[in-house]
Amino acid sequence: MTTDRATVDGSEHPAGAAENVSGVEVKPVAGHIGAEITGVDLAGPLDDKVIALIRDAVLRWKVVFFRGQRLDHAGHIAFARRFGEPVLLPRRGPHSPPDFPEIETTADRLELAGRYGMERDEWLHRRRHTLLRGWHCDYGTRIDPPAATVLRADTVPPYGGDTTWANLAAAYAGLSAPVRAFVDGLRAEHRLGVGYQPRPGGDPYARRLLDEQVASVHPLVRVHPETGERVLFVNGYYVEQIVDLSRPESAALLEMLVEQAVRQEYTVRFRWEPGSVAFWDNRSTIHLAPSDHTHVGAPRIMHRVMLQGDVPVGVDGRPSEPIIGTEAGRW
Incomplete structure (x- = not known):
């Protein structure tokens, strides 16, 4: 993901990288x-002007949303590749498609129930013991956190x-x-499992x-x-x-x-529908996964492709x- 820069009100924002495209609106x-970007079929052929417009919108607005899309796994990966190289995780959830290593699937209660010897609610309680605990960027403990994430809704409550x-x-x-x-x-240390409260007497997750x-x-x-x-x-x-x-x-x-x-x-908060897609800059956002739907009894199945990122650099270089x-390649 690359673009030009322009200074606006004393801060730098992407500008001038994309032309207006007839029928497409940000x-x-x-x-x-x-x-929200309308007028784009992500499963169809997308010319360079549309890709530049989407890239510009992601850099400007940090997360963009598409509704009513008809992407399958192959189309999801093909769209993501227009913006970078997918991250290949050596370990994925049990519901991830085996023939598409670029995709990680999350299935909420289906995936986490009984995992590590605990039901989902207990596991989340031990992970999220403060109100701010759930906010995160994707794989932020890596030396090279992903640059962006493309998340697609399959089934939602x-x-x-x-x-x-x-x-x-x-x-x-x-x-x-x-x-x-x-x-x-x-500078700060980012570590996997920060603040997790282990179960007394042995804990497989710990x-x-x-x-x-x-x-x-x-x-x-x-x-x-x-x-x-x-x-x-x-x-x-x-x-x-x-x-x-x-401390x-x-x-x-x-x-x-x-x-x-x-x-x-x-x-910003987004209400998912089947076929919705969110595309966000993982370098400049954090997000909070929901915890208000597990009692509904309906599955929430999402598919994710992450794009390779670079090593963060501070103000001092x-x-x-x-x-x-x-x-490389471990997480």
């Missing part, structure tokens, strides 16, 4: 993040199951100048976390490689500790920054550093 749906995204560039810009200057030079641990030190503020924006690279799911700060200082600052990132004005398990 309609913003919230003040800082999210746009009749109500509930919405996903929410937050704009991390807007969150950074909304900090006061002294706080921005302070966090610009900080053992997996130890055996397959992944951790990296990323800049707390990363410079977006395409737009030049400064991004508050923080979330409640993976961030373990701000480097060189005491009390780190905990207080992280809570403040994550709360800043997910302020309502920086977020220093790249992220691997700690453990972040060699």
